[in-house]
Amino acid sequence: MKNFACSNCGNTVYFENVKCVKCDSTLGFDSDEQSIVAIADSGTSKAAPEIPIFRKLNPGPSDVLLRYCANAEFGVCNWLTPAGESNVFCKACDLNRIIPNLSERGSLLAWRAIEHAKKRLVYSLLRFGLPFDGSASTKGPLTFDFVRNALTGHLDGVVTIDVSEADSVERERQRQQFDEPYRSLLGHLRHESGHYYWMVLVEEGGRLEEFRTVFGDERDDYDAALARHHSNGPAADWHERHVSAYASAHPWEDWAETWAHYLHMVDALDTAAAEGMEGHGLRLDLRDDIYSSVTFEALMARWIPLTIALNSLSRSMGQDDFYPFVIPEAAYDKLEFVHRVIHELAEHSTATAAPHTDKTLNLTP
Incomplete structure (x- = not known):
């Protein structure tokens, strides 16, 4: 940012x-x-x-x-x-369909945390010039439900986030339970938004065959794949082909994990450039807009040195690595695919936000 x-x-x-x-x-x-x-x-x-x-x-x-x-x-x-x-x-709050029950203890604090994370997601979508109002999709607008005791996920454009994910203690418990190196509200929101943009950019963008070549066939039984993943764990060689263990569960999850990873990278690089941070002697050109004018090759050339520098800083403070991932060569092609479809749509899209068309109120002071 x-x-x-x-x-x-x-x-x-x-x-x-x-x-x-x-x-x-x-x-x-x-x-x-x-x-x-x-x-x-x-x-x-x-x-x-x-x-x-x-x-x-x-x-x-x-x-x-x-x-x-x-x-x-x-x-x-x-x-x-x-x-x-x-x-x-x-524009961001207009995407909400259900908010937490504010009469329940802790719900307001949880909603604040969720909204702060969601605003960062929407900011990135605006910077990319991506539509989230449904104008480029027959599936409808990107929509959010924030509810308690729900299954975090996505269905036909509706992203559901369990309010408990705003509880840092509960989130850490689940991170350890699922043996994840990283878990955050923003990560959830980015991941679930990826399912929405799969519909917009891949399914409705006429890229299914190209997607299947890179990620695999999404027509494989999704429920069976997830059940197999949760019962048997990730594929033994997941680290050779995916950005995360969960990405090996099914091509849809591989896309959503890769999508979230790409958004992490771009936003972190944008912040690093704004702060004048450099990794291992690499000078960042502040004239470049990380969101729009940087090639995938240039983005990766910046990302790897930056993560090494940030991990070294974290270790100096006695903390776990800032970036606990290693991107295998096969995942580069997947990240490049995400980069390409985002930029090709954004170049031709002028629908960057939900229009406010009703102007019946006279609010002149």
Whole structure:
């Protein structure tokens, strides 16, 4: 993720900040500009006086009125949305279908953690220029259900996340139970989004035969494959062909694990470039946009030295490796396939977010 700065004073701020600690400006994330902006109170709307509206302190060509996403009142969202639209949710929260039951103890804290991770996923989708509103798919929009005692997974565009995954103790218990080197909320969200984009980029993108050549035949019985994996463990040679043990369970899971791994790589490299970090003498060109203008070969040439450097730093602090993976040669082709299909669609896609078309409310101050 790139660095963000307060648009009023230039102070470095985080993606989740709602207040600048230097100039005390109110902040929000503008998903159209993909930047954190400083905003000033501009009163309330005539149609909905309970909704505060804002103007940017340093507006660009378009000085539009803004308001926070409706979920800001719960402390789970700092994204902004145009004040003149009837949809009260931002582009990211508008994808939610079910949120945790906030009357249950701990649910609000869990939702905050989930939303912070999901915002980073949606940010990456915006940077890639990928559609998540269903405009490029007959399957419908990418949708999220956050519920307790559910099976984390994906079905026809709906990503379900068990709220317990926001509990670090429970998540670590499951990581050890399944003998995983890595487990995180963001990893889950990236993985499950991969199943959605398999439908959009592969199935509906006319790439099934190419996919089968690289990943295998997804027509193999999925339920039987998962049952076999959970009963017998991963294939003995999984480390020679896959980015993770679970990826060996079925071609769909291989794609989703590879997809998540690719998103990890790109976002980490983007952050490293923004911070001026270098691995083993490799100089990162800050003029390159890791999300759009870097070839797969250049991306991998940057990734390996960076992971070595970060693992060395982690070991210096007595911690486990930052990057506990080794990418086998066969998985390079799979990562390159993900890279290619993302960029080929993004180059031709202008539908990067769900449109807000109903503008019936008059929110003029």
